[in-house]
Amino acid sequence: MSTQGNAVIGQSGGPTNVINQSLVGVIQNLKLNPAIGKLLGTRHGVRGIVNNDYIELNNTPHELLERIARTPSSALGSTRDKPDAAYCEKILANFKQNNVRYFFYIGGNDSADTARIVQEMGAKTGYQMQVFHIPKTIDNDLRVHDHTPGYGSAAKFVASAFIGDDFDNKSLPGIKVNVVMGRHAGYLTAASALARKYDNDGPHLIYVPEKPISEDDFLADVDRVFTKLGRCVIAASEGLTAPDGKTYAEHMAENVEKDSHGNIQLSGTGALGDYLAGLITEKLGKARGKKLRVRADTFGYLQRSFAGCISETDASEARLVGKKAVEYSLDPKNVEGSVCMTRKPGTGYEIQIHLESIKNVAREAKHMPDEFLTGNDVTQKFIDYARPLVGELPPVGSFSELKK
Amino acid sequence: MSTQGNAVIGQSGGPTNVINQSLVGVIQNLKLNPAIGKLLGTRHGVRGIVNNDYIELNNTPHELLERIARTPSSALGSTRDKPDAAYCEKILANFKQNNVRYFFYIGGNDSADTARIVQEMGAKTGYQMQVFHIPKTIDNDLRVHDHTPGYGSAAKFVASAFIGDDFDNKSLPGIKVNVVMGRHAGYLTAASALARKYDNDGPHLIYVPEKPISEDDFLADVDRVFTKLGRCVIAASEGLTAPDGKTYAEHMAENVEKDSHGNIQLSGTGALGDYLAGLITEKLGKARGKKLRVRADTFGYLQRSFAGCISETDASEARLVGKKAVEYSLDPKNVEGSVCMTRKPGTGYEIQIHLESIKNVAREAKHMPDEFLTGNDVTQKFIDYARPLVGELPPVGSFSELKK
Numbered sequence: 001m002s003t004q005g006n007a008v009i010g011q012s013g014g015p016t017n018v019i020n021q022s023l024v025g026v027i028q029n030l031k032l033n034p035a036i037g038k039l040l041g042t043r044h045g046v047r048g049i050v051n052n053d054y055i056e057l058n059n060t061p062h063e064l065l066e067r068i069a070r071t072p073s074s075a076l077g078s079t080r081d082k083p084d085a086a087y088c089e090k091i092l093a094n095f096k097q098n099n100v101r102y103f104f105y106i107g108g109n110d111s112a113d114t115a116r117i118v119q120e121m122g123a124k125t126g127y128q129m130q131v132f133h134i135p136k137t138i139d140n141d142l143r144v145h146d147h148t149p150g151y152g153s154a155a156k157f158v159a160s161a162f163i164g165d166d167f168d169n170k171s172l173p174g175i176k177v178n179v180v181m182g183r184h185a186g187y188l189t190a191a192s193a194l195a196r197k198y199d200n201d202g203p204h205l206i207y208v209p210e211k212p213i214s215e216d217d218f219l220a221d222v223d224r225v226f227t228k229l230g231r232c233v234i235a236a237s238e239g240l241t242a243p244d245g246k247t248y249a250e251h252m253a254e255n256v257e258k259d260s261h262g263n264i265q266l267s268g269t270g271a272l273g274d275y276l277a278g279l280i281t282e283k284l285g286k287a288r289g290k291k292l293r294v295r296a297d298t299f300g301y302l303q304r305s306f307a308g309c310i311s312e313t314d315a316s317e318a319r320l321v322g323k324k325a326v327e328y329s330l331d332p333k334n335v336e337g338s339v340c341m342t343r344k345p346g347t348g349y350e351i352q353i354h355l356e357s358i359k360n361v362a363r364e365a366k367h368m369p370d371e372f373l374t375g376n377d378v379t380q381k382f383i384d385y386a387r388p389l390v391g392e393l394p395p396v397g398s399f400s401e402l403k404k
Numbered sequence: 405m406s407t408q409g410n411a412v413i414g415q416s417g418g419p420t421n422v423i424n425q426s427l428v429g430v431i432q433n434l435k436l437n438p439a440i441g442k443l444l445g446t447r448h449g450v451r452g453i454v455n456n457d458y459i460e461l462n463n464t465p466h467e468l469l470e471r472i473a474r475t476p477s478s479a480l481g482s483t484r485d486k487p488d489a490a491y492c493e494k495i496l497a498n499f500k501q502n503n504v505r506y507f508f509y510i511g512g513n514d515s516a517d518t519a520r521i522v523q524e525m526g527a528k529t530g531y532q533m534q535v536f537h538i539p540k541t542i543d544n545d546l547r548v549h550d551h552t553p554g555y556g557s558a559a560k561f562v563a564s565a566f567i568g569d570d571f572d573n574k575s576l577p578g579i580k581v582n583v584v585m586g587r588h589a590g591y592l593t594a595a596s597a598l599a600r601k602y603d604n605d606g607p608h609l610i611y612v613p614e615k616p617i618s619e620d621d622f623l624a625d626v627d628r629v630f631t632k633l634g635r636c637v638i639a640a641s642e643g644l645t646a647p648d649g650k651t652y653a654e655h656m657a658e659n660v661e662k663d664s665h666g667n668i669q670l671s672g673t674g675a676l677g678d679y680l681a682g683l684i685t686e687k688l689g690k691a692r693g694k695k696l697r698v699r700a701d702t703f704g705y706l707q708r709s710f711a712g713c714i715s716e717t718d719a720s721e722a723r724l725v726g727k728k729a730v731e732y733s734l735d736p737k738n739v740e741g742s743v744c745m746t747r748k749p750g751t752g753y754e755i756q757i758h759l760e761s762i763k764n765v766a767r768e769a770k771h772m773p774d775e776f777l778t779g780n781d782v783t784q785k786f787i788d789y790a791r792p793l794v795g796e797l798p799p800v801g802s803f804s805e806l807k808k
Binding site: 011015017041044055060064065066067068069070071072073074075076079160161163167168172176269270271273274277295296297298299301302304305306307308309393394395396397399401 | 567
């Protein structure tokens with residue numbers, strides 16, 4: 001029998017477009033576990049716990065829940081706090097005070113680890129508690145997990161943006177740099193490849209953190225594509241990395257400091273895109289002796305929060321992992337775990353779910369495997385991997401089909 | 405009777421998400437005018453005419469047309485060429501050579517004027533031709549027209565972006581600057597106001613080119629909102645203007661030259677957003693003696709081309725003005741005109757269409773009227789004006805509803 005008590009649910013880290021689906025999945029499945037009394041939603045993750053800032057969620061009306069499920073970002077608020085031992089003690093103290101025996105934490109790898117530490121601290125003092133990590137991250141960088149809720153919708157945003165932007169670039173040809181989120185893992189940038197439909201469709205070059213590139217090689221790539229097609233669409237991760245292992249952003253920061261140009265930010269800015277566009281304008285423009293049409297966009301926060309851009313696959317999986325967390329809470333032996341999706345071997349796309357120990361998920365991030373990357377592009381294997389995750393993409397047409 | 409002959413159709417200027425709807429409207433209504441023989445689609449607008457680069461569109465399959473109609477950007481290609489008299493002579497020569505008696509040109513105010521000039525040149529030499537301007541622009545800045553196809557879908561993008569970004573900002577509070585397209589007219593930036601649903605929803609500050617603002621007043625606005633709400637979401641036009649009448653971008657360009665920092669671009673870059681974010685970080689952060697969380701996004705080209713973000717109202721109106729252009733071509737007295745939507749007076753939203761002389765549309769742009777603007781915000785009158793144009797917006801929900 002599970003321990004009778006209350007439950008806390010929280011959301012942590014960068015929000016996604018389906019993180020509320022997981023929240024709603026837990027709330028809607030709550031009655032499955034009669035040992036759970038009150039479900040307390042903590043405002044702004046762990047911060048709400050230490051501040052005892054909760055809202056009771058048990059009786060949220062169904063209609064409102066369904067609307068919240070489709071609303072971007074974290075309905076309970078999020079936090080970037082990374083609790084140390086003293087912080088975790090406060091969390092545990094609050095849990096004891098509120099007789100919290102279940103903790104559902106929706107977040108990335110750091111959030112998972114916090115939940116596990118609190119559970120272990122409790123166990124040492126004989127306080128029984130079960131903690132469940134419900135995965136989310138647009139970066140898709142959790143180990144063990146085949147993919148992570150939040151990635152599919154963000155990938156759909158990136159693919160839809162590149163579909164439109166590549167048609168824009170065909171219409172008014174030039175060189176276009178699009179900077180995509182992803183400091184360490186290139187999954188989201190790689191999703192730009194899903195935009196392609198016709199021969200010579202962009203993105204023509206894809207740069208991820210896993211494949212360092214020098215400025216000279218980058219320029220040579222752009223020059224080659226532009227010479228062939230008269231245009232070039234580029235997808236670059238914000239974590240674009242130079243051959244010395246430092247990111248372009250780090251190099252820029254060093255130069256900024258050296259030149260004392262003031263307070264240029266490198267996060268939540270267009271700095272990297274502008275730098276790459278400037279590089280192309282200056283170096284390739286000079287070499288060709290003419291002004292090139294070079295533009296840069298940085299997709300920024302829209303990737304994780306643009307209202308209405310939701311992969312239906314992603315939404316239903318995010319709901320499912322929330323529901324499953326409650327299911328796992330029925331077994332008192334499940335003292336901790338991350339709700340983990342893997343792909344059923346065989347043909348087609350079907351997922352299976354198991355509970356994975358949090359220590360196999362926490363802290364370290366996953367990078368793209370070699371089999372998904374080739375030079376400045378992704379492989380067909382990556383396309384096959386990612387395509388089912390983004391759901392429906394807008395169908396497009398072109399007069400080029402007439403020639404066939 | 406209209407003159408028997410061929411027709412040319414072209415697309416010009418910055419693409420939109422529904423400019424192909426107008427193209428398809430013309431193609432699908434073509435049989436209405438039996439005087440029209442071949443319909444020639446010119447590649448990249450006027451440039452395709454002088455290069456005699458056409459594709460014949462009469463027999464494009466229906467299924468392909470419907471897909472093209474929902475495809476972002478200009479399916480025939482676009483151009484930024486602004487023809488002078490010699491260029492217009494070449495256009496006319498090509499038209500005579502191909503017995504082109506109808507010219508449908510989908511574009512903004514400059515494109516309209518080009519079409520009219522060619523028609524007048526033809527008339528002077530006794531060459532009969534009818535030219536029709538089919539409006540498009542995301543800037544919504546055509547005179548006479550109540551609104552312009554392309555605006556509604558771009559406005560839907562901006563509103564959807566602000567819906568998501570404001571929830572993101574509630575979740576992880578801070579100061580967020582979003583830069584929206586619009587060099588001279590603030591309509592698209594103003595559409596950010598459509599994102600609001602609950603009390604204290606963002607955008608909290610809206611800056612359009614029509615309302616110049618000093619840096620000090622801007623900072624005072626941000627400070628006031630941030631003090632009250634602990635967060636602040638800002639919508640700023642790329643044409644943000646200082647009290648001296650120069651845009652911020654112009655001021656930045658001057659400073660860039662003065663400091664010889666090199667080749668910073670001010671179009672298709674994140675420079676303005678980064679500048680405003682830097683200003684807030686430095687000035688308000690210093691005054692408060694702490695680090696503020698300040699971020700900037702520049703929505704960039706996604707606003708006009710993001711695949712799948714289409715206002716159904718906008719799409720059907722764009723189709724309609726294309727169809728209407730063919731209808732107007734039936735009357736040989738209509739030697740030139742812009743297909744113009746106005747709003748039927750009275751309750752509800754209903755449009756009526758008439759043919760307006762191109763000279764009343766061409767060249768000069770429309771600005772937002774005073775009745776749509778108040779200080780650093782829009783009026784309810786603007787909301788009532790813009791809301792029907794963007795069609796359905798994603799429904800959202802919040803736990804704040806529980807308190808009611």
